[in-house]
Amino acid sequence: MNKIHPEIHLVQTSAPSRPAIPPLTALLAFERAAAQLSFRRAARDLSLSPSAISHQIRGLEAQFGVKLFVRGARTVRLTADGERYFAKVSVALAALQDASRDLLRQRRDIGSELWISALPFFTSTVLIPALPDFRRRHPELTLRIEATHQYADFNASRVDVAVRYGREHSTGLKFEPLVAVKGLPVCAPALVKAGLRSPEDLSRQVLIHITTQPRAWPAWLKEAGLPHLEPRGHLWLDSVPAMLEAAEHGLGVTLAMAPLIKARPGFGKKLVAPFAFEPAHSETIFLVSRTEQARDRRIAAVRRWIAEAVGRVKA
Template structure:
């Protein structure tokens, strides 16, 4: 009878466990059925994702993907492996989050800057009254929250991109509404066609917003100029200073302090395609009490802002 030395047995077992980076690359590529999207989510190149997956296939002597010219799909072995890997990675992420917040007293929110200033901040005193033992950490950003590699618990997102493995709950439907300083209205801005005499203020991450709005409103204008800014609060502040006309999220814009005095809607016309703001969380945390409490608070805050 041959009995393996304990060290040899342990060494052999470790060789069957692939690198974590390779497992992450496989799980993301399988979730999206796209090496390119997996690469973007993990801040890698598509070739690096492909290399990691080929390493797994070489290690196990099994094909995990069928590669086409423009797409990939899982093999039967790949589907079976994904089922086990997803469970294992979910358990690792949950264990890591529990270690990071072992006292259970913090919850991290990633939120759009405009939503943060208009909806969340005015409602913070209500949150502290409801949940005095829970501390919120709010990151105001236009970037999509990285639920796989960050401490984010809940995100406020505009649209449904990158939703694999996440639960999206609609909070409010919004449409673009032109807003400006009252002085521009006094100067003759009365209808959409008058935008040809104005400077349009754009959000750099949404270059199609104004073109889509104008198309939806059925007007063709050549504006006097363009101003590009990197956040919605900066756009609204620029509009308040009379620097041009920008698009705001209706109906939430009406909850912004100063709306109706420092900032007005020159005409009640909407254009372009409406979008939805979602509350996003991990599917495995649907029944988490802390997240359920924050979900109720945010829904109430939106109702008040509307």
């Protein structure tokens, strides 16, 4: 008996063609460089190096086989191909950004959580002591607080409100001044007892710095009329709480943020201000939120709470 073997037909299909869509990182680099006509400014906007921006753009040019920029000694300009591509890429990226914002807005509108990004010292000194008051007034809301020195990315993260220095990356954001702060030298009482009486006496002390603000002490000394003062040594730390703890242990003199430092437990006992001199220069701490959330009742509630907490510290 003959066995019947089923017929098997092999049909070879061509693989789907690869979409001609470059990596998003390359498109972002191109869009920023085209908008700014500067690889350096594009690198600043994206927190990259100029060489990284140039590498991404060369990758685009290699993929498409066209030149997108004419590079000069210190300038760049778009080619005709670059101008046409920029017109379409900028629209596409704006659409992606709008879609992402809509999703985030939907999550925020239906959620009971609010995300706050704040400076670590501001968090420990102002926000945490005021949390019981917020819970009492708004039991239906849950706060998630991130204590960080990094700028909050309102486009790519869940942050609803930020507390930070300066107005960098301000497109689409609302900035409200919270408090003006000045650098105030503080130290352990033992250093004062040992003879620390005037700014000139800092030449016999160790200056405690925060790594993110290397110009803080030089600026203060310049205002005090001592731009060439050489201290006994330097101690560098990566956070304000660490600096203050080092000062409390008598390791040197650090700059605290006045008037916020007055709210730190132990100020006046563990830490004292040895000088009467107060610099004229100040920095502003801002409350930052999205412009389109100006009427969001939850954001308004957090805004009022933070402003009142700052007011209690300043009083």
